[in-house]
Amino acid sequence: MTESLVLTDPAPPRRPRIPRLLRQAAFRRYWSAQTVSLFGDQIIVLAVPLLAVLAFGAGPAEMGYLTAASLLPNLFFSMPAGAWVDRYPRRRQVMIIADVGRAGLLLAVPLLWWADVLNLPLLCAVTFLIGTLSMFFEVAHVSLFATLVRRQEYVDASSLINGSRAMSDVAGPSIGGVLVQVLTAPVALFSGVLTYLTSAVFLARITVTEHPVESGPGRGMAAGVRYVVRSAILRATLLGTTTLNLFNYMFAALFVLYVTTELGVSPGLLGLIIGAGSFGGLLGAAVTGPVSRRIGIGPAVLLGFVAFPAPLILVPLATGAQPLVLALLLVAEFVSALGVMVLDIAVGSVQIAATPVAMLAVVSGFRRTVNYGIRPIGAVLGGTLGATIGVRPALWIASLGALLGVLWVVFSPLRTMRTLPDS
Template structure:
């Protein structure tokens, strides 16, 4: 038993982090169910086309553009960010519950779907900006890569199990009913977060230029500027892609919901491999080169998706390969770039820079979704997917001339490997950090 315990990662032997990690893991599986179920609600239950899919994705992502900057400033002045996360989880559960209830009553409409998508997106903005602080309150800087690897390993596992479960639930039940699983995961996440009491950084004092200070700091920092530009490029073009992918796979490629979920879930095993390998890759080539490698592996394989045509086995093979390689890449990006961001950002600016990050990067998502819907209607699905996948590779042009490829280690990391005690502080850790993931977008 003792030998088995020593194989458990050190952070998971820490009760507070274990509860936090479990809450994130369960919620991520629910998110992946919704990722396939909500578009299928629009397509199968409500007859949405390319333009409606663009509006749906825009409604989901628009809060990141409109709310992230003011939310970051508001949260930096709050002493209890964890309580905001719990409230956001509970509200998201209620909003998701409303969809199957309306479906059962025969009253579900695209308008309600848009409204719920927008409201859930707003709650997600609050949750994720607070999460930037909670992560570094629980994890010492010397373990940022390890902590990010565990969280992104859970995300990779959700990529494997979530789409398959979502597709199966949609096929066995109905797409709106499948969303009940996601609502339950939000409730479970809230219950676990309520059981941890980490010491959070004190509220930042308000001053002139307070709201935009995080944005100005990020734009002045050359490394941050290059990473935000690369991530923003990926967000825009990948959301063009993602907006039309389910419609393309089900209509032009003729895949059923269950088969599509199975292909994506099995291909996402690459994410597990990427999460496990990220630490060793960072040790071997450095954190900056890992970021560059991750972006290349994330974007280039997606060119196989619009290339897919012909017999169903060939289509499945190309989609699987695209998903597998891209999932490896996104894990390398999120773990390495998330850890680097977590080491660069001052604690007093944490939520404001996280808000600025979501404004600069995630703000491109609704623009990409709108562009995808418009181009998909005007040019067709496959030509638009060619534009989206080729455009995403342009992210490398921001990184190559920057300082990122030359960064080998995390700035300011110490050799201390002591975890943060629950309800206590961490000796020797400055508290500089950001949200542990930075791209958070996939096939």
């Protein structure tokens, strides 16, 4: 008895699984707009300071003014902008105008440079205006996010956006550096213009019915502050992140100085370590969703509050042969980048879920005011402490102090929270 052979077509290769959110045209365009905008931000972060140094010979004080010019709008205008955006019925339009405005301002820089009228005060003024529009973009995007994404998909959507952020952190400075090297700093800014215009095109192609504006009493800046203060969840996350930012910026103010002078690491090697460590952010964006579903969103927040600052203890701990020092620095950067992604995604999802849609922008503005306000304070404290007791002891205080932020969350409802809260 013979056995018949049946010829069958081979099974078609399985296509890679596309996240459900990216199969939705509206979210895909929103995510694409965010991604190209983030790359534009990273190019500007490198190209504008290089322009100040190469074209005007800017020193430490001038670089400080330039950095402050980009940060001050977040400190002074975030809350008024958030209150206004909550009352404005077309938040997507705000983001488009912000993109087009940033492109126009950025385009003015090389044009002014070619006309030989650009100077450092004018560059600071342009940076301030770009920072103001970026702040409007950020406070408006929170409301658009809540319109486009179902609440059970907040974590997945945040993971995709923060994955783009991590990728821009890895590739953006490298692209910016190459463009500056090949094209010069003023010409390199044209790439930033293109990213913002591309972001505006993606946003313009989104079809969405935005949440209606709620009017009447109980709206505005004071209401946003009251809501955060009265919410145990929002209060705990704000106090925790503020504590963490205070000590983390103390650490950041001393990190480069300590690594290059006391550990003897060259600037080139330090750049490679930071770049390689940034890949931890990509891993963090990939694992946060599965981890938060397995252990619960509250424990994921706790994990982020520990996993972000704890690895930085390896920096003041690093001593001995240079290979060992470099390995410890790489581990610190990689695991810390992973931890900050877990923290940003988990906390961001909780904060959006715990806030009424009609107050998302003003609450976001209040958080930005506090968190951006504490950063320069931390940097000044870090520098003062380093000058007083020494850089390494100050780094120990900063790295250990950053862990105190988790205590605000441990003694809050988040500690046992499995799913996203209700607003």
